Amino acid sequence: MAKILVTNDDGIHSRGIKAAVEALQGLGEIYVVAPMFQRSASGRAMTIHRPLRAKRISMNGAKAAYALDGMPVDCVIFAMARFGDFDLAISGINLGENMSTEITVSGTASAAIEAATQEIPSIAISLEVNREKHKFGEGEEIDFSAAKYFLRKIATAVLKRGLPKGVDMLNVNVPYDANERTEIAFTRLARRMYRPSIEERIDPKGNPYYWIVGTQCPKEALELGTDMYVVKVERKVSVTPINIDMTARVNLNEIKRLLEL
Structure with missing residues (x-):
């Protein structure tokens, strides 16, 4: 019987992780290890x-x-x-989408990346939310049914056939208004999802403090074929194959000549 690891970055009490466990019933033995607390945007941090x-x-x-x-x-x-070893690792279902090259900031995607470095086929799955307050809650009001459907469908295929050569993990994003008839599109990562900035505020004692804030890239700036375009414009489920080898695919002699070595 397959051994499946389930984790997340929203914390052990998130309804998203419970929805993932429900979606995977019957596919194997499920083991859950997740943070006690909210750990969004923790990236590949290690204690x-x-x-x-x-x-x-x-x-x-x-x-x-x-x-x-x-x-x-x-x-x-x-x-x-x-x-011990696992046959599949699932990270999610995350409250809020994780798209673009910024997935390296995401604790959800980074958990799947870590599992992939251990040669475990991995899936990071995130559900777009349409209200900001849901992103850092426990998901009490969110409908996970579509995300559960696509997670089970994709996990079943990966357990049965494995991932293609050169693919270490899949990054999946499900629109909040998706249903079982929503199309799946196979995509590449967008360049970036947010334009970050710093917001300064003043505390009651007159001292400044700072929040990192960000605005999402406008839809008209999104590139066809990317995960963000597919989810935000076409309203399809995005499946992006990820290879954790970030070496640039260039002739290394070009770098040697550039550096005059």
Whole structure:
């Protein structure tokens, strides 16, 4: 029987991770290791300057489940140390889309990337949300039915056939208004999703403090064939194949000549 790891960056109490476990029922033994707390935008951060604490919890549909007071990447490492190898790793279902080259900021995508570096076929799956307040909540009001449908469909195919050569993970984004009849499109990463800036505010004592904020790239600037165009304009499910080798595909002699070495 297949062994499936489920993790996320929204935390162990997110309805998204429970929806993922529900979607995967019958495909194998499911093990859940997820952060105790919200860890969005943690990227590939790893906890190495203090010990980790883990608490075993009960979760319907999981053979074993742990809440870890670390980052999503820590969860993958902990799961492999505790349970051994896995046949598939799922990160999500995330509250809010994870698209463009900025997936390296995402704890959801980074957990899948970490699993992929351990040679585990991996899927990061995120559900677009249409209200900002949902992105950092637990998803109480969100309908996960379409995301569950596509997760099960894609996970079943990967378990049966594996990933193509040169593909380490799949990054999946589901529009909030998707249903089972929504088309799937195979895409490449957009250049970027947000235009970040710093917002300065003043506390009651007159001292400045700062928030990193960002505005999403306008739809008219999106490039055809990218994950963002497919989700934001065409309203389709985006599936982007990811290779974790970030080496530029160029003739290395060109770099040698450029640097005059």
